[in-house]
Amino acid sequence: MTSALQLQKFQFGNDTIELFVPDAAHIQNSYRQQLKNNPSLTAPYWSQLWAASHALAGFLANNTAYIYNKKVLELAAGLALPSLVAAQYASEVVCSDYVPEAVALMQQSIIHNRLTNVQSSLIDWNHLPHDIATDVLLLSDINYEPTAFDTLLHVVQSFLAKNTTVILATPQRIMAKPFIEKLLAWCVHQEDITIQQQQQAVATTVLVFKGTGNQ
Numbered sequence: 083m084t085s086a087l088q089l090q091k092f093q094f095g096n097d098t099i100e101l102f103v104p105d106a107a108h109i110q111n112s113y114r115q116q117l118k119n120n121p122s123l124t125a126p127y128w129s130q131l132w133a134a135s136h137a138l139a140g141f142l143a144n145n146t147a148y149i150y151n152k153k154v155l156e157l158a159a160g161l162a163l164p165s166l167v168a169a170q171y172a173s174e175v176v177c178s179d180y181v182p183e184a185v186a187l188m189q190q191s192i193i194h195n196r197l198t199n200v201q202s203s204l205i206d207w208n209h210l211p212h213d214i215a216t217d218v219l220l221l222s223d224i225n226y227e228p229t230a231f232d233t234l235l236h237v238v239q240s241f242l243a244k245n246t247t248v249i250l251a252t253p254q255r256i257m258a259k260p261f262i263e264k265l266l267a268w269c270v271h272q273e274d275i276t277i278q279q280q281q282q283a284v285a286t287t288v289l290v291f292k293g294t295g296n297q
Contacts, residue, residue: 087187089194090131092163094143099166102191104129128160128184133277133284134223135160138251139167141273141288146171148218148247148290155216157207157224157237162188164220164251169200176216178205207237215244222251225261235264242268242293251275254285265291 086105091098142149142164154172156165158179165177165188177188177200188202205214219241224234238248248268252258271290276283 087190092136092139094140094167097143097167097170099139099163100191100194101131101161101163101166102187102194103131103161104187128158128179128181131161131163132223132253133279134251134253134286135163136277136279137275137286137288138164138220138222138249141249141251141275142167142171142220148249152217154218154220155214156220156222157205158221159188160184160222162191162202164222165200166191166195166197168218168220169195169197172218173199175200176203177201178203180204180206180208208233210237210240216241216246219246219248220250221248223253224250225252225258226255228257228260231261234261238265238291242291245293248291249288250291251286251288254287262287262289265289268292 087102088105090101090103092101149168149172151171151173154165154168154175156162156168156175156177159165159177160179161184162177165175169175179185179188182204185202185204192200192202221238225231241248252262268291269289270292273288275286275288277286
């Protein structure tokens with residue numbers, strides 16, 4: 083995969099982040115070849131920079147008080163753009179995914195940007211360590227599969243119960259609404275952000291959730 087990487091630059095205020103992004107055609111060709119031998123193989127969603135991830139990164143850059151000097155964890159981070167932005171302000175950042183290739187690529191971006199307060203980690207939200215804890219949890223475009231909503235809801239609520247601030251970015255898909263509606267009781271801020279991606283305007287929403295013990 084290394085030979086099929088592109089280095090993309092992103093500007094958020096005064097912060098410049100350079101991110102390694104896989105070549106889409108290379109990833110799709112590789113996926114189709116592997117699918118022949120493994121029909122149950124999950125599509126490589128991690129390899130794309132989704133609009134919600136871009137929206138979350140921009141939101142963090144514009145609302146640094148949520149993450150300033152905090153411990154931050156991003157689950158299902160994919161290419162981890164929000165984590166790399168958060169690292170400019172947070173005391174510690176863990177960017178994670180359940181796909182080893184994603185975690186390896188995150189690490190390349192971390193090293194390239196010379197970030198010393200970030201680590202990449204292999205974490206599956208279906209099997210979270212019982213003692214996992216963070217000040218701020220980042221999630222972007224995770225509520226796209228209705229069969230996973232119950233698990234995701236449990237994950238988010240478990241962090242809220244630990245007084246974690248949860249910041250979630252989501253495209254404005256109809257199928258995503260039932261999941262979001264179950265969390266609105268904890269919502270303290272909501273912001274609509276339009277991202278220009280591949281000559282299209284993608285409407286996204288960033289929501290901030292806080293447990294009752296948060297200040």
